Amino acid sequence: MLVYVAAERLAELRGNARERWTIRHDDLLDRDLLRSPGWALYIATVRDDRARVIAYLEHVAVDREELGDAPPCDLDITPLLGRLGCDGGAGSFSTWAARPRVLTPGDTDLLRYRLGLPLGVAAPPPLPPPPPRSPPTPTIGFVHDEIAMKLLAAVYEDLTSDATRMVLADRLLELGDLRGEMMALQLARAHSGAPATLRERELIAQHGATWLGRLAECLWTYEFRRGFLATTAVADAASMWPRWYEHPAWATVEELETGSPTLLLSPSLRSLRRVAIHSSLLAILARHTRPLTIDTIVGRLGGTHNAGDALRRRFGHGGIEFSDRGDLQPLLTTQALDRLRSMSISIARANRAMDFLETGLGRRLEHIELFAPDLAAVDPEAWRRVYVRNQPLSLGLRGIVGDWSAIIVRHRRSIVVQLGDPASASPPYLAPIVPVIASLGEGLGAVTIEQIGEDGLGVDLQPAVEPLRRAFVKVELASAQRWRSL
Numbered sequence: 001m002l003v004y005v006a007a008e009r010l011a012e013l014r015g016n017a018r019e020r021w022t023i024r025h026d027d028l029l030d031r032d033l034l035r036s037p038g039w040a041l042y043i044a045t046v047r048d049d050r051a052r053v054i055a056y057l058e059h060v061a062v063d064r065e066e067l068g069d070a071p072p073c074d075l076d077i078t079p080l081l082g083r084l085g086c087d088g089g090a091g092s093f094s095t096w097a098a099r100p101r102v103l104t105p106g107d108t109d110l111l112r113y114r115l116g117l118p119l120g121v122a123a124p125p126p127l128p129p130p131p132p133r134s135p136p137t138p139t140i141g142f143v144h145d146e147i148a149m150k151l152l153a154a155v156y157e158d159l160t161s162d163a164t165r166m167v168l169a170d171r172l173l174e175l176g177d178l179r180g181e182m183m184a185l186q187l188a189r190a191h192s193g194a195p196a197t198l199r200e201r202e203l204i205a206q207h208g209a210t211w212l213g214r215l216a217e218c219l220w221t222y223e224f225r226r227g228f229l230a231t232t233a234v235a236d237a238a239s240m241w242p243r244w245y246e247h248p249a250w251a252t253v254e255e256l257e258t259g260s261p262t263l264l265l266s267p268s269l270r271s272l273r274r275v276a277i278h279s280s281l282l283a284i285l286a287r288h289t290r291p292l293t294i295d296t297i298v299g300r301l302g303g304t305h306n307a308g309d310a311l312r313r314r315f316g317h318g319g320i321e322f323s324d325r326g327d328l329q330p331l332l333t334t335q336a337l338d339r340l341r342s343m344s345i346s347i348a349r350a351n352r353a354m355d356f357l358e359t360g361l362g363r364r365l366e367h368i369e370l371f372a373p374d375l376a377a378v379d380p381e382a383w384r385r386v387y388v389r390n391q392p393l394s395l396g397l398r399g400i401v402g403d404w405s406a407i408i409v410r411h412r413r414s415i416v417v418q419l420g421d422p423a424s425a426s427p428p429y430l431a432p433i434v435p436v437i438a439s440l441g442e443g444l445g446a447v448t449i450e451q452i453g454e455d456g457l458g459v460d461l462q463p464a465v466e467p468l469r470r471a472f473v474k475v476e477l478a479s480a481q482r483w484r485s486l
Helices: 007-014 078-084 089-096 105-115 146-157 162-175 178-188 198-218 242-246 248-252 280-286 305-315 329-333 350-357 380-390 431-440 462-470
Strands: 002-004 021-024 041-047 050-057 066-070 072-076 219-225 228-234 255-257 274-277 296-299 342-346 367-374 394-401 404-411 415-420 446-452 474-480
Touching: 007 041, 041 089, 050 066, 050 078, 050 089, 050 105, 072 105, 078 089, 078 105, 146 162, 146 248, 162 178, 178 198, 178 219, 198 219, 198 242, 198 248, 228 248, 242 248, 274 280, 280 329, 296 367, 342 350, 350 380, 367 380, 380 394, 380 431, 394 431, 404 431, 415 431, 431 462, 446 462, 462 474
Parallel strands: 002 041, 228 255, 255 274, 274 296, 296 342, 342 367, 367 394, 415 446, 446 474
Antiparallel strands: 021 066, 041 050, 050 072, 219 228, 394 404, 404 415
């Protein structure tokens, strides 16, 4: 091992010794550099622009504080530096040897030959390889990059363009920003309908809140689509600063659950299509002075997410409930909701729900979902007449049957019973709702039963088929892995 010592330290290290140097661990070396008592130590410095070995220690005692006594010498090794790997000569020797150098067996023999020492001294084993470098810390945030910020502005300028988003994703990938990877993954499956990959879910779980900034403090839940915030529920108890209503992230939100009329009517929500609101907000929407982009309205369950969590796991969302307070009046003349095409309606007050469906707004709905927790208690005849009169593309009854959530959907030429989210692994018992299914499906000879969601329970749906055979000539079983109500 070759150890460099600056010339100004030589006198300090040599002390009063005349013939030999006493070498100590702490003077020259870190303890972890010495691993074998067979090692030899060569002490070098730079003097008069020449690299010189000025002492050597034949055998290092690694188990003592003192490594040993080193005889002095004076050997010019400048001509050997290139051979040893120091290409810059004596001028770069101090830098090259700033950390002790372990010599190869051939280099050791060459140095010992010049010193007049016997050859064949056991060469030290090579130092262990350095630990692998830690991967660079991923970049989060790109406000420092002018190009990325211009591309972000272009995305907000044209919210429908995937091409603009892909260019931004490429730029973020160049910068090492993990959001670029998330955007690329989502854009790649944007049109295929493929489920999110594990990597995509990991990125959003780890960094989603960071990408949303302070806005994340107000959100109960959120989802990204095509690389940007698309679906979110605002926590009712959250306090939002006025400037947060103008946050640019709202521009890409397509689905929103909120109890705030200020947010609901914010011009920042330029992509909004679907809202989950309390009934009281419907009149506020109807009285708005400008046309809204909303095409789907569903109700909320419970006053807060904490109170409604158990219900949400079964129902998703509730229906808009019309009271007796004259809240239908704004809906008779509204132009703000001209784009509304789908609606979930509570039929807890059946007469008021029927009154709404007879208005001009109710008659032009293309998809109607009637929300009733107990499906067996529903009188289906009135709703079948609504279907015959209004002729929507679909009319559904959603609620609970036994331990299963269910929706009975009547289309123009078919009726489907969708079963999912069971509270237990018991097979569904459909006998109590056969009259409801038969009434809505009047004129049709076949019914399809679908299990929605995951198949993990492995429930056999065959027992559910038998009660329906008395009302329908043909009963089919199907599986729909991707489904949700309005």
